[in-house]
Amino acid sequence: MQVPKVVEIKRIEEESPTVKTFIFDWKVDSEKPGQFMMVWNFEDEKPMSISLIDNIKNEIGISIRNVGEFTKQIHKLQIGDKLGLRGPYGRGFDISGIKVLAVGGGIGMAPIVAYSEKASKSGIEVHIVSAASTMDELLFSERIKRSGAKLLTCTDDGTHGYCGYGTDLAEKALSEEDYDMVVSCGPEIMMKKLFKMVEKYRIPSQFSLERYMKCGLGLCGQCCVDDQGWRVCVEGPVFWQDELRMITEFGKYKRDSSGQKHKI
Structure with a gap:
């Protein structure tokens, strides 16, 4: 069963006025650039790209922009505070x-x-x-x-x-x-x-690609793309250009949590 692993924040890097990188001790195995982690703040869970993979120090980093309530709460955390991580997921x-x-x-x-x-x-x-x-x-x-x-x-x-x-x-x-x-x-x-x-x-x-995701495992179907039905969390988030030719919504629209289309 895929459950979050609760880990302490080891370091925090201030990347810009709106972006912080949170670094954790993590046994690096098959993590690849382009994959993502599901980040749990003990109330909600969101997908975030992996921005640091260090298989010498066994560290990973997640860079988060402060754009909403979830990310605002995470930006308030300090070294030693805890978050839940599960993953890595997707194709890098x-x-x-x-x-x-x-x-x-x-x-x-x-x-x-x-x-x-x-x-x-x-x-x-x-x-x-x-x-x-x-x-x-x-x-x-x-x-x-x-x-x-x-x-x-x-x-x-x-x-x-x-x-x-x-x-x-x-x-x-x-x-x-x-x-x-x-x-x-x-x-x-x-x-x-x-x-x-x-x-x-x-x-x-x-x-x-970025799409609205709930599970990260390909079970809920929330991030499926037209017309192929590919799940961005499993078949993506990285797609080759010959695959993008077959994704009719690419560059046109994406869907919110209710499935409603929003023009890009």
């Missing part, structure tokens, strides 16, 4: 290729930084487009630099790096460099534009 990123472009937007940088660290250790040359609304919200820049990856930053307001959207900077990179893989996580409107680019350039690509 495939670590392959020689030269990879990784594109992350906002909190979507959480699995991207974990990917960067693991891929770089495997000898893959990684270039990362990190997009945020403003300089203070750019995430994991120092970790990315330490991993050896090349960091390309952009902000909507031009306070750091390229002034514009992550897709603009990605288009520039794709036109100037030869990549044999693209990976991405972020707002779906961003990934839809990126998807059209990789189709044009004919580059194999992986995209991490």
Whole structure:
């Protein structure tokens, strides 16, 4: 039976004014960048991407943006406080290729930084487009630099790096460099534009989707996507581009807890 494991918060990293990373002792086994954990605050449970996988220190980290009541409560926790974790769940990123472009937007940088660290250790040359609304919200820049990856930053307001959207900077990179893989996580409107680019350039690509999840195990069917019925928590959250071609809702709409469609 899948039940949460209650663990103490070992460290807390302040990533930005709105994002904190909570680090726990955890026996790292098959965890992969792109997978997620179900996080339980003893009242409610939500899926959160794994942003740190350290199989030397046996630690994992979960990066959480303060956007609602659940995350607001977690942001108040201190070192030594406890949370419940179960997982890891879902399909993560495939670590392959020689030269990879990784594109992350906002909190979507959480699995991207974990990917960067693991891929770089495997000898893959990684270039990362990190997009945020403003300089203070750019995430994991120092970790990315330490991993050896090349960091390309952009902000909507031009306070750091390229002034514009992550897709603009990605288009520039794709036109100037030869990549044999693209990976991405972020707002779906961003990934839809990126998807059209990789189709044009004919580059194999992986995209991490976000959908409303209840169980994380594929039992409730809450996160099924049209028209294939794939469960994002099991068949995803990472999908290859040839799979995304068959997901008719991609870049168009997603459903809330009641099943109601909401335009993206």
